[in-house]
Amino acid sequence: MKMRSLILVLLLHLSSPAEAGELVVVVNAASGAGQLSRDQVINIFLGRFRQFPSGLTAEPIDQPEDGPLRAQFYRLLVDKQMTEINAYWARLIFSGRTSPPLKAKSSDEVLRLLSSRRGGIAYMNKSEVNHLLTIVFTPNHDQ
Amino acid sequence: MISKKCLVRPRRWGLLPKTAFTITWMAIVAGAFSILMAMVLMRDRAESNTMRELGELLDTVASTVQIACFTEDEALAAEVVRGLLSNSAVLGVVISANNHDLARNYRTSSGVADTVGGAISAIEGRLVRRVASPFDPEQTVGEIVLEPDPAAISRSVADDVQFVGLLLGVQWVVIGGGLLVLVLLNVVRPMKILSDRLHRMDAKSGARLSPPVGQENTEIGRLATDINELAAGLVGAIDHATEQTRYLQEAKEQVDAQAQQLEAKNAALARAMQVQEEVERIARHDLKTPLSSIAAIPALLRRNWRPDKDQEVLLAMVENSAKRVLRMVSLSLDLFRMEEGGYAFSPKAVDISALVLGITQGMADEARAKSVDFHVSGDEPPVWAYAEEILCYSILANLLKNALEAAPRGTTVRVSIQPSLPVRLLIHNDGEVPVSVRASFFNKYTTYGKSQGTGLGTYSARLMARIQLGELTMETSEVAGTTLELVLLPLPEWEIPRTALGASLGAPATSPGTDVAIPALRVLLVDDDPDNTLIMKLFLPSPPLRVGTASNGREAVEACRRRRPDVVFMDIEMPVMGGFDALRRIRTLQLEQGVVASTIIAFSAHDDEASRRRSVAAGFDLHLGKPSSQDEILTLLASLGCDGRSTNAVPEVTVWIDEDLFEAVPGFLASRRAPVALLRQTLESGDREFLRQLAHKLKGSFGMYGFKWAAQICRELEDNHQSADLKILALQVDALEQHLAHVNVRSRAQARGIFSVKPGVENDVSEEKDPSD
Numbered sequence: 001m002k003m004r005s006l007i008l009v010l011l012l013h014l015s016s017p018a019e020a021g022e023l024v025v026v027v028n029a030a031s032g033a034g035q036l037s038r039d040q041v042i043n044i045f046l047g048r049f050r051q052f053p054s055g056l057t058a059e060p061i062d063q064p065e066d067g068p069l070r071a072q073f074y075r076l077l078v079d080k081q082m083t084e085i086n087a088y089w090a091r092l093i094f095s096g097r098t099s100p101p102l103k104a105k106s107s108d109e110v111l112r113l114l115s116s117r118r119g120g121i122a123y124m125n126k127s128e129v130n131h132l133l134t135i136v137f138t139p140n141h142d143q
Numbered sequence: 144m145i146s147k148k149c150l151v152r153p154r155r156w157g158l159l160p161k162t163a164f165t166i167t168w169m170a171i172v173a174g175a176f177s178i179l180m181a182m183v184l185m186r187d188r189a190e191s192n193t194m195r196e197l198g199e200l201l202d203t204v205a206s207t208v209q210i211a212c213f214t215e216d217e218a219l220a221a222e223v224v225r226g227l228l229s230n231s232a233v234l235g236v237v238i239s240a241n242n243h244d245l246a247r248n249y250r251t252s253s254g255v256a257d258t259v260g261g262a263i264s265a266i267e268g269r270l271v272r273r274v275a276s277p278f279d280p281e282q283t284v285g286e287i288v289l290e291p292d293p294a295a296i297s298r299s300v301a302d303d304v305q306f307v308g309l310l311l312g313v314q315w316v317v318i319g320g321g322l323l324v325l326v327l328l329n330v331v332r333p334m335k336i337l338s339d340r341l342h343r344m345d346a347k348s349g350a351r352l353s354p355p356v357g358q359e360n361t362e363i364g365r366l367a368t369d370i371n372e373l374a375a376g377l378v379g380a381i382d383h384a385t386e387q388t389r390y391l392q393e394a395k396e397q398v399d400a401q402a403q404q405l406e407a408k409n410a411a412l413a414r415a416m417q418v419q420e421e422v423e424r425i426a427r428h429d430l431k432t433p434l435s436s437i438a439a440i441p442a443l444l445r446r447n448w449r450p451d452k453d454q455e456v457l458l459a460m461v462e463n464s465a466k467r468v469l470r471m472v473s474l475s476l477d478l479f480r481m482e483e484g485g486y487a488f489s490p491k492a493v494d495i496s497a498l499v500l501g502i503t504q505g506m507a508d509e510a511r512a513k514s515v516d517f518h519v520s521g522d523e524p525p526v527w528a529y530a531e532e533i534l535c536y537s538i539l540a541n542l543l544k545n546a547l548e549a550a551p552r553g554t555t556v557r558v559s560i561q562p563s564l565p566v567r568l569l570i571h572n573d574g575e576v577p578v579s580v581r582a583s584f585f586n587k588y589t590t591y592g593k594s595q596g597t598g599l600g601t602y603s604a605r606l607m608a609r610i611q612l613g614e615l616t617m618e619t620s621e622v623a624g625t626t627l628e629l630v631l632l633p634l635p636e637w638e639i640p641r642t643a644l645g646a647s648l649g650a651p652a653t654s655p656g657t658d659v660a661i662p663a664l665r666v667l668l669v670d671d672d673p674d675n676t677l678i679m680k681l682f683l684p685s686p687p688l689r690v691g692t693a694s695n696g697r698e699a700v701e702a703c704r705r706r707r708p709d710v711v712f713m714d715i716e717m718p719v720m721g722g723f724d725a726l727r728r729i730r731t732l733q734l735e736q737g738v739v740a741s742t743i744i745a746f747s748a749h750d751d752e753a754s755r756r757r758s759v760a761a762g763f764d765l766h767l768g769k770p771s772s773q774d775e776i777l778t779l780l781a782s783l784g785c786d787g788r789s790t791n792a793v794p795e796v797t798v799w800i801d802e803d804l805f806e807a808v809p810g811f812l813a814s815r816r817a818p819v820a821l822l823r824q825t826l827e828s829g830d831r832e833f834l835r836q837l838a839h840k841l842k843g844s845f846g847m848y849g850f851k852w853a854a855q856i857c858r859e860l861e862d863n864h865q866s867a868d869l870k871i872l873a874l875q876v877d878a879l880e881q882h883l884a885h886v887n888v889r890s891r892a893q894a895r896g897i898f899s900v901k902p903g904v905e906n907d908v909s910e911e912k913d914p915s916d
Contacts, residue, residue, distance in 0.1 A: 042278060048214050078278040088277065091210050095219035 021125035025137035047098040060101035189299040212285025220245035234292035240285035435770030438465035494525035521560030527634035549574035667708035696720025805890040
């Protein structure tokens with residue numbers, strides 16, 4: 001299983017040079033949040049438990065739908081296709097108890113939203129991380 | 144009586160209802176069994192089906208439940224629960240995450256009701272499924288418990304059973320319909336065809352039943368064959384019976400025709416017999432008149448002429464022969480009367496032993512010729528019986544003659560007379576009566592070995608024995624020979640004659656003798672037979688009598704017109720005018736003339752009871768039978784008063800007594816002897832007044848018991864006690880004594896039983912009386 005996933009990821013990497021950069025989960029540096037576990041990231045992004053260990057309410061932000069980052073992120077995080085993630089949210093939205101992450105229209109907007117929110121948390125290529133942001137988690141296939 | 148049991152008809156089942164009943168019951172049992180089995184089997188199946196369906200249901204909501212549990216979203220869970228409960232098979236649902244319920248709900252009868260409780264978990268058989276995290280199958284985020292609804296299972300079972308039932312019903316309908324069609328086609332239709340053909344079949348003309356097409360080799364075909372055989376047999380039997388009936392009919396017609404012929408012959412024979420008997424009776428009657436003249440002549444001759452010894456023998460021979468022939472004729476007439484039941488038995492003392500001796504002596508020559516001896520044993524004569532001598536003579540002569548003829552040569556005929564009570568007489572000979580005639584020995588016209596025999600001998604002997612209240616029986620065997628036993632009445636003590644002379648044949652018990660005073664009467668003799676008239680004239684002493692004659696009725700009437708006679712002796716059957724006619728005319732004439740009516744006596748050879756009654760009914764004062772002896776006639780005349788009026792001088796031979804009085808009669812008669820004897824003594828003493836008193840008393844008592852003649856005599860004694868000659872009165876007392884001594888007393892019941900006297904006879908006679916009389 002692991003071997004197969006690895007092969008698949010390798011193939012994807014080969015097919016897309018833009019994804020050659022490492023994907024990381026960042027927060028507003030002002031949040032003061034430390035490193036997060038995978039489960040904590042999953043809880044925040046999939047609406048299960050939206051608090052940082054410090055008690056600060058986390059505000060997840062998704063990359064644009066048509067961008068390659070979003071699919072890559074969820075694949076790495078929970079090994080799901082976007083259609084599955086969308087279906088998941090469709091059912092959750094129906095109950096009205098929780099809501100999906102904010103949807104940025106572009107990478108720039110992700111940065112802007114992050115900077116404007118203390119509890120903001122998003123994912124992006126490592127190359128795009130600036131000093132206002134803190135990397136809290138790096139998803140990879142091995143984890 | 145009809146029992147209740149018989150009224151209750153036994154319950155009987157036809158084959159069809161029985162079959163239908165059995166099939167229905169079997170179908171019901173099979174159906175019930177099928178449904179039961181279905182219920183048992185379907186329940187398990189329905190349960191597993193339900194569980195499977197619920198599992199599938201859970202599968203469809205699994206991802207949503209995953210999300211709800213993962214995010215602990217109670218609203219989503221509640222939504223899922225509501226959705227699940229919309230399935231009728233789900234009774235309750237619990238969705239829990241991390242040991243706390245996100246949603247719990249169950250269905251009630253009224254619908255879905257939110258509740259929190261432990262009801263669901265208590266129910267066994269619930270469906271529990273672990274809920275994994277949508278992003279990590281290893282991680283359990285919750286649990287869903289689903290409680291299936293048992294009612295749903297039952298409903299499912301019920302649906303299944305309904306389906307099975309429907310299936311069975313359809314099967315039944317299809318199978319039943321098939322069976323019905325099968326039966327209709329293969330049984331009912333052929334049977335109907337067969338029945339129709341049988342109905343139209345004319346078996347007599349030889350038509351036979353053909354089985355329906357296709358049924359030749361089935362039971363129906365066999366039935367047709369059997370019916371054909373039966374029909375053939377029946378037709379044969381009917382033909383046979385018809386033939387038999389025709390034969391019988393023909394035979395019956397023949398028998399009928401023969402019966403008709405026989406009837407005609409019988410009728411002719413009966414007419415012939417009647418005519419023959421009538422002719423015989425007339426012949427006998429016609430014989431009697433001249434015979435009585437012949438018998439009377441020797442006595443008349445002896446009056447004025449003394450014959451020598453030889454002449455006297457000849458005269459006695461004439462007299463005896465005539466008397467014997469006369470007796471035989473009389474006897475044959477009497478036999479006729481005995482058969483008819485009209486014979487009046489007048490018993491007197493009869494010396495049986497003397498009779499037997501006389502008869503055996505008369506047969507001596509014949510016995511000698513046959514080398515047969517007569518041996519008579521018993522008491523010395525007289526041995527008295529209370530009987531009629533002429534009848535006894537006839538019986539004994541007959542029996543002894545038979546015994547003589549039947550006895551083998553050189554043997555002895557033994558006669559044993561026993562003066563016992565009753566008198567018994569045994570006649571034995573060594574011969575044997577053939578077996579073939581023993582049973583009919585006493586029957587009329589039974590004869591054996593006698594070409595000239597009439598077959599009347601034994602028949603008449605027994606008839607005469609019985610008419611004398613006796614009996615005649617016969618015993619015979621090869622060893623013992625033949626014995627005939629005659630039983631007769633013994634003589635009553637008071638009847639034993641003082642002298643044996645009094646019982647001699649033909650002699651009157653007492654003789655009035657010539658010293659009887661004959662009144663000077665004018666007598667008219669009317670008879671067409673001049674011999675009779677002559678004899679009668681010789682009988683009647685003149686003077687004192689003045690006797691006139693007439694040869695027929697008309698002359699008699701003329702004689703009476705000229706001068707009234709005191710007494711008329713009138714023959715009945717005469718030419719020109721008969722006795723009855725003459726009697727009526729004389730009575731009418733004397734009424735017109737205003738003279739005292741003459742005593743008119745019917746004087747006829749017909750001396751049977753019927754003739755006697757007919758005469759009295761016609762108006763005769765008396766009926767006198769021919770022949771009558773001179774003494775009888777003189778006694779009669781002497782008993783008539785000087786005025787010629789009748790004293791009914793001839794007493795009744797038989798007095799008929801009512802059965803309730805009958806037993807008392809012997810005592811009554813015994814008690815009358817003393818007063819009658821006193822009557823005689825009174826006459827001798829000449830006390831006429833006492834005579835009147837006695838006669839008056841006697842008259843009443845005799846009248847009461849029905850002794851009419853005796854009562855009449857006493858009345859005359861009473862009436863004439865002053866005026867009449869004592870001699871006349873004495874004669875009347877004599878007659879009374881004689882009457883009482885000899886009168887034959889019979890019970891009316893006996894008359895009906897033994898003598899077959901028809902109670903209506905007197906009425907019949909009175910109806911014959913001429914209205915002009």
